Amino acid sequence: xxxxxxxxxxxxxxxxxxxxxxxxxxxxxxxxxxxxxxxxxxxxxxxxxxxxxxxxxxxxxxxxxxxxxxxxxxxxxxxxxxxxxxxxxxxxxxxxxxxxxxxxxxxxxxxxxxxxxxxxxxxxxxxxxxxx
Numbered sequence: 001x002x003x004x005x006x007x008x009x010x011x012x013x014x015x016x017x018x019x020x021x022x023x024x025x026x027x028x029x030x031x032x033x034x035x036x037x038x039x040x041x042x043x044x045x046x047x048x049x050x051x052x053x054x055x056x057x058x059x060x061x062x063x064x065x066x067x068x069x070x071x072x073x074x075x076x077x078x079x080x081x082x083x084x085x086x087x088x089x090x091x092x093x094x095x096x097x098x099x100x101x102x103x104x105x106x107x108x109x110x111x112x113x114x115x116x117x118x119x120x121x122x123x124x125x126x127x128x129x130x131x132x
Contacts, residue, residue: 023124026076028116029085033076036109037069040092043105052099065091082117089113 044062047053053061068088075081089110096103 022077023120024127025082025117025120025124028120029076029082029113030073032109032112032116033069033073033085033088036088036092036113037066037073039105039109040065040069043102047099057098061095065095085113085117 040062044058044066047058047062048055052058065088068084068091072081072084072088075084089106092102093106093110096106
């Protein structure tokens with residue numbers, strides 16, 4: 001089953017709608033934020049379990065950052081998603097002031113995010129000029 005509705009005897013079959021081609025920046029940004037989302041979620045649970053922070057800060061703050069990441073992943077096709085991704089990187093690095101281990105996590109993911117945004121934008125730009 002292809003997901004098309006069957007055409008009646010008088011109607012021609014509609015061709016399936018073509019999917020929008022995702023840019024490399026969208027793909028790599030979504031991948032980095034997806035993995036970071038998992039690490040932040042598990043980090044929040046660890047902070048709660050070790051009682052390093054009060055429960056409302058560990059779980060509430062972790063939930064807010066996870067929701068921001070999900071929204072950023074959903075908006076990656078727009079500039080808003082990329083800007084939100086940068087904000088998330090700053091928040092994760094700033095969490096290092098509460099728990100120093102997040103400085104390391106934030107530095108690693110911010111480095112990956114920066115590289116992906118710069119390299120993917122350059123590749124996308126080159127692909128656009130080649131197809132014209």
